[in-house]
Amino acid sequence: MLLINCPYCGERPELEFVHGGQAHIARPGNPAECSDQQWADYLYRRDNIKGVHAERWRHTHGCGRFFNALRDTTSDLFLATYKVGERPPAQSQQKRATA
Amino acid sequence: MSQGLRTSSGGRINRARAVRFTFDGRELSGFEGDTLASALLANGVHLVGRSFKYHRPRGLLTAGAEEPNALVAIRRDAARVTPNLRATEVELYEGLEAHSQNRWPSLKFDAGAINSLLSPFIPAGFYYKTFMWPRRAWHRLYEPRIRAAAGLGLAPEHPDPDSYSNRFAHCDVLVVGAGPAGLAAAQTAAASGARVILCDEQPELGGSLLGEADPGASLGENGRDWLTGTIRALLANPRVTVLTRTTAFGYFPHNLIGLEQRLSEHLAQPDPRQPRERQWQVRARQVVLATGAIERPLVFPGNDRPGVMLAGAVRTYLNRYGVLAGRRAVLVTTHDEAYRSALDLRRAGAAVTIVDARESASGELAEVARTAGLTVHTGTTVIGTHGRLRVKSVRIQRLDAQGRAQGAPERIDCDLVLMSGGYTPSVHLFSQSRGKVAWSEALQAFLPGESPEKVRCAGACRGVFSAAAARRDGESAAALAARDCGHAVNIAIGEPQPVQGAGAAAPGDLPQPGGNPPAKAFVDWQNDVTSRDLLLAAREGFRSIEHVKRYTTTGMATDQGKTSNLNALAIVARQLGKSIPEVGLTTFRMPYTPVTFGSFAGYTRGELFDPIRTTPIHDWAARQGAVFEDVGLWKRARYFPRNGESMHAAVARECEAVRRGCGLFDASTLGKIEVVGKDAVTFMNRLYVNGWTNLAVGRCRYGILLRDDGFIYDDGVVARIAEDRFHVTTTTGGAARVLAMMEDFLQTEWPDLSVWLTSTSEQWSVIALQGPRARQVLEGLVEGVDLSSTALPHMGVAPGKICGVPMRLFRVSFTGELGFEINVPADYGLAVWEAIHAAGEPHGITPYGTESMHVLRAEKGFIIVGQDTDGTVTPDDAGLAWAIGKQKPDFVGKRALERPAMHSPERKQLVGLLTAQPHVVLMEGAQIVADARAIPPSRPIGHVTSSYYSATLGRSIALALVRAGRSRMGQTLYVPMPDGALAVQVTSPVFYDPKGSRLDA
Structure with missing residues (x-):
């Protein structure tokens, strides 16, 4: 069970959270202008990263807020959590893990 | 009882407290502080089990958690039988009842031991090679036999009574x-x-x-x-x-x-x-x-006989439990540390011969052993052992300078063999x-x-x-x-201690004459895997240690190869001509030792298995004798049988009451979300397919929510309570996920919108009053609401009071009849329900349950999301395209609905089905084919989603998703069943009052 640092509440066990898939996938602003392929990519295509992955979590059984996290999928260690709308913090470890 | 092998003094047992126990019915005695294993050994019992595959007699190998042989069942009563416990870990208590396993009829004479004679014919992978044909024999013959022979202990016969x-x-x-x-x-x-x-x-x-x-x-x-x-x-x-x-x-x-x-x-x-x-x-x-x-066994022929034990285990039995496991011992080893066991045994009075496979043994302990007068055969291997139920002798042979077994074999009589291949x-x-x-x-x-x-x-x-x-x-x-972790440490932190070589020895098997792989040189005791099995696997082309493990089952027993994995790895590596790290370890997985299911379940058993959600009206329904069904975590009244009625009779009566008089239904489990804020209407427009801008305050609308892939996710009536306030209802099961989806879009896609979302599912009790007499029942109870059709038409909403309690009154119908849904604060739910029930008695008011609700809505062709839809159904498929707001530039799912596949005329569409025989009720989930004579496997064109007997119509009805269904009106299709295909006619999904005139009755 992971320990996750909610940016609003602090460290809490994974039981309180729901995983929300890959982060930083914005819904296209004008879907009507998307081609079928672009829309399918938005709906279905996700990265399957070995290394540092930006992903969404929601503190469902806590503050209820969505936030983003950088997690190393090889070690399960969280490098950072940050609020919706913020850029992922620069991580020196990120380079190492994805290299 | 005599404890013949017990020493006269020493050990950590309490010799003042004798403890009686039984093993396979035999009464024995040990001491407080004993394990079952040490007490058995003290009584001279070396034979404690039979091996899994060959049913070979087996004795204690170890003194700890790594024990592969001594698996026993401990029985307290019929419900408290714990199989596959390691006797080395079972603490002795007064009256302990232990049973050996995997033997019939008895431990000393086991009919299954025939497998041992057959062993040349049942090598590794035997199952995979043999039971391939004839194919039909698998189900009748092979599988039942293999299943009967498989497994070790027996499970208890009763549920576990312990907590x-x-x-x-x-x-x-x-x-x-x-x-x-x-x-x-x-x-x-x-x-x-x-x-x-x-x-x-x-x-x-x-x-x-x-x-x-x-x-x-x-x-x-x-x-x-x-x-x-x-x-x-x-x-x-x-x-x-x-x-x-x-x-x-x-x-x-x-x-x-x-x-x-x-x-x-x-x-x-x-x-x-x-x-x-x-x-x-x-x-x-x-x-x-x-x-x-964990000490490693040595691999040599006959290393599994009772009386062949790990050297450290023998030492533990002696020093900790005061049990001398034998009087004439042979120690077989490849390193110095094991000499300690020989020296301790010697001190306790046993004769010990040491067989050391190394060319020379010159360490300190070896010198001590020689000084103490022990015979040490260096450069010597073991080529076999004898003794049926207990080891009687070992055969040894000299190794030459190249490490090959040479010269005349020699025999040493003994009653105990200690072995140690390092740690x-x-x-x-x-x-x-x-x-x-x-x-x-x-x-x-x-x-x-x-x-x-x-x-x-x-x-x-x-x-x-x-x-x-x-x-x-x-x-x-x-x-x-x-x-x-931030604590001041007073001692000087030293460098980590260097690893030390004492006890280091190469894993693998001992050299054998002619270099042939010997028979019955066991690597994995519990799963009966020999070095020959491993060599066979390597010869047959298995290269990965993970594959060798699965093919031979080495390391896959309940001990997970604690004593065997490294030896197996070394033998495979040598055969493949690779180094041990090149071949690599198999994965370690939890649990280290077996853990009971009970401990994982913990408190979550029976009533505590899952939370139970009940409505404020639940106890009333229970007093009326309602039969409940589980809907998610909710308990919902399914029907209210009177005087021993069947469900069929009760549902027919309840439906008739709703169609002719009035019925009362507890709809409190409906999901409810309050959407509030100056941007509430924008939010609803972006989320639901419907147009909300024109929905007037005091009106409600049937809303459909899609996922962004265009498929129906949820539905429910949405009321506009004020310009900036919507009362959204969801399906009972969908409440949490709809709120989560709303939060997701609000927080991450549209954080600029000023909207608050609040779950109000448990704040409102919802009482559905349905039927032509509903208005008459309600009239005397409400204040501040004009119930007339002009003031409160179908799909109208009005605030007001009922029985003095604040209320949101919805004029809505999931039955097709004139109907109201009365929302009151949950704390008043029961009181209002009882008041309505009392007021309705002169009108024959009848409480009805979810089963009748299902029949009534199916008669009207109203879908249930999750029953008539399955995550691949668009609004158009369900006949609900009319609900989509055509003027909206975007809503969740809109773009996906424009994909060509979503407009294919071949999509499955919701239709009604009428069986040729009116009293036959189709099975929900049954497949539908176009041709009754089609020979399976033929491609179904759809399936039945809802099916009931409708007392109102005097016949069965069904809803179905059928390929190009709306173009098949009037066609005859078939539902294949074991007794033959049932003919059905495709119809409109609305079976009753298609014009909807009864809504304004």
């Missing part, structure tokens, strides 16, 4: 293992002020020291005082939690460790009110693993932490390397074998751990 506890705990430093390294680690961490949990699988602290004649002596300077002082200090320290009889069975991410604490297994009369086991989930800031090492550090938990292990050529062992977790290893589990060095290693590890 199991769970708890969470936090600490600074968790120390696993209370041997010299673990004790020192716990003491050092505690001295720094850290909160410490120390756990050990044994009933007593001390670990490997418990097997020493003088436990403190091996610890170096002031060892004895240190040992007693440390244990006393740890037990007295309130910041230290000491858990004995507690196995750390799993290492989970972020330093969460699972501990299994056995609370009552060792008691003669456990208190039935107390839990039997407690499972701990410990979140530790730092972990110190001091899990020790395997227990890296199980470390490896579970995703720690990488590295091969040490010097130690001939895999040692812990880097782990992503905050974990350190100390003592024998990282190759520091001597007790004194392990103690210092534990201190260093704990000092670093305490420092890393």
Whole structure:
């Protein structure tokens, strides 16, 4: 069970959270202008990263807020959590893990 | 009872307290402090089990958790039978009843032993090669026979009557293992002020020291005082939690460790009110693993006879339990440390011959042994053993300079064989932490390397074998751990102790004459895997150790290869011409030793298995004799049988009441979300398919929610309570996920919108009053609402009061009749329900349940999301395209609905089905085909989603999703059933009152 640092509440066990898939996938602003392929990519295509992955979590059984996290999928260690709308913090470890 | 092999003194048993027990019905006696294994051995019982495949007689191999042979069932009563327990871990108690396993009719004469004679014909992979044909024999013959022969113990016949506890705990430093390294680690961490949990699988602290004649002596300077002082200090320290009889069975991410604490297994009369086991989930800031090492057997022919034991185990039985396992012993070894066992046996009066496969033995212990007069055969291998139920002799042969067995074999008579092929550090938990292990050529062992977790290893589990060095290693590890969680450490943090070579020996098998793989040289005792099986697998082309493991089943038994894995690996590596690290280890998985299902279940059994949600009207319904059904976590009244009615009769009566008079339905479980804010209408427009801008305050609308892939996710009536306030209802099961989806879009896609979302599902009780007389029933109860059709038409909403209670009154209908849904604060739900029920009595008001609700809505063709839809249904498929707001530039799912596949005329569409025989009710989920004579496998064109008997219509009705269904109106299709295909006619899904005139009755 992971320990996750909610940016609003602090460290809490994974039981309180729901995983929300890959982060930083914005819904296209004008879907009507998307081609079928672009829309399918938005709906279905996700990265399957070995290394540092930006992903969404929601503190469902806590503050209820969505936030983003950088997690190393090889070690399960969280490098950072940050609020919706913020850029992922620069991580020196990120380079190492994805290299 | 005579305990013939018991020594006259010594050991940690209480000789003043005799304990009686039975083994396979035989009455025996041991002492307090014995394990079942040590007590059996004291009584001269070497034969304790039969092996899994060949049913070979087997004795105790070890004295600990790694035991592969001595699996027993412990029986307290018919419900308390625990199979597959290791006798080496079962603590003796008065009246203990133990049974051997995997034998018939008896342990000494086992008919299954015929497999041993057949062994040349049943090598590794036998099952895969033999039972391939004839194919039809698999189900009738092979599988039942194999199943009957498979498995070890028997499960109890009754449900488990005991209770199991769970708890969470936090600490600074968790120390696993209370041997010299673990004790020192716990003491050092505690001295720094850290909160410490120390756990050990044994009933007593001390670990490997418990097997020493003088436990403190091996610890170096002031060892004895240190040992007693440390244990006393740890037990007295309130910041230290000491858990004995507690196995750390799993290492989970972020330093969460699972501990299994056995609370009552060792008691003669456990208190039935107390839990039997407690499972701990410990979140530790730092972990110190001091899990020790496991002695490795040697692989030679006949190494599995009762009386062939690990050298360290023999020593433990002698020193800890006062049991001399034999009087004429042969020690077979490849390293010096094992000589200690020979010396201890000699001191206890046994004759010992040493067979050492090394060319020479010149270490200190070897010299001591020679000085003591023990015969040492160096450069010698063992080529066989004799004895049916107990070993009687070994045959040995000299090795030449090239390590080949040469010369005349020699026979040594004996009643005990000790073997030791070195020590395997227990890296199980470390490896579970995703720690990488590295091969040490010097130690001939895999040692812990880097782990992503905050974990350190100390003592024998990282190759520091001597007790004194392990103690210092534990201190260093704990000092670093305490420092890393912010505690001041008073002792100088030394360098980690260097690993030490004593006890290092190459794994693998002993050389045999002619270089032939010998028969019956066992590698894995529990699964009966021999070195020959491993060589066969390599010859047959298996290269990966993971494949060899699965093909031969080595390491796959309940002991998970604790004694066997490294030997198997070495034998395979040699055959493949590779080094051991090149071949690599198989994965260590939890649990370290088997853990009961009861402990995982903990409190979540029976009523506590899942939360139960009930509405405020639940108790009333129960008093009326309602039959309930589970809908998610909710209990919903399904029907209200009167005077022993069947469900069929009750539903017919309830439906008739709604169609002709009035019915009362508890709809409180509906999901409800209050959407509030100046941007509420924008939010609703973006989310739901419908247009909301034009929905007037005081009106409601049937809303459909899609996912962005265009498929129906949820539906429900949405009311506009004020310009900036919507009362959204969802399906009962969908409430939580709809709110989550709303929150997701609001927080992450449209954070600029000013909207608040609040779950109000449990704040409102919802009472549905449906039927032509509903208005008459309600009239006398409400204040401030004009119930007339002009003032409150269908799909109107009005605030008001009922029985003096604030209310949101919806004029809506899920039955097709005139209907109201009365929302009142949940605390008043029951009172209002009872008042309506009383007011309705002159009108024949009838409470109805979900089954009638389903029939009534199906008669009207109203869908249930999740029953008539399945995540691949668009609004148009369900006949609901009219609900979509055509003017809206976007809503969730809109873009996906424009994809060509969504407009294919071949899509499955919702239709009605009428069976040719009106009283036949189709099975929900049944497939539909176009041609009754189609020979399976033919492609179905759809399936039945809802099917009921409609008393109103006097016939069965069904809803179905059928390919191009709306173009098939009037066609005859077929529903194939085991007794033949049923003819059905495709119709509109609206069976009753298609014009909807009854809504304004």
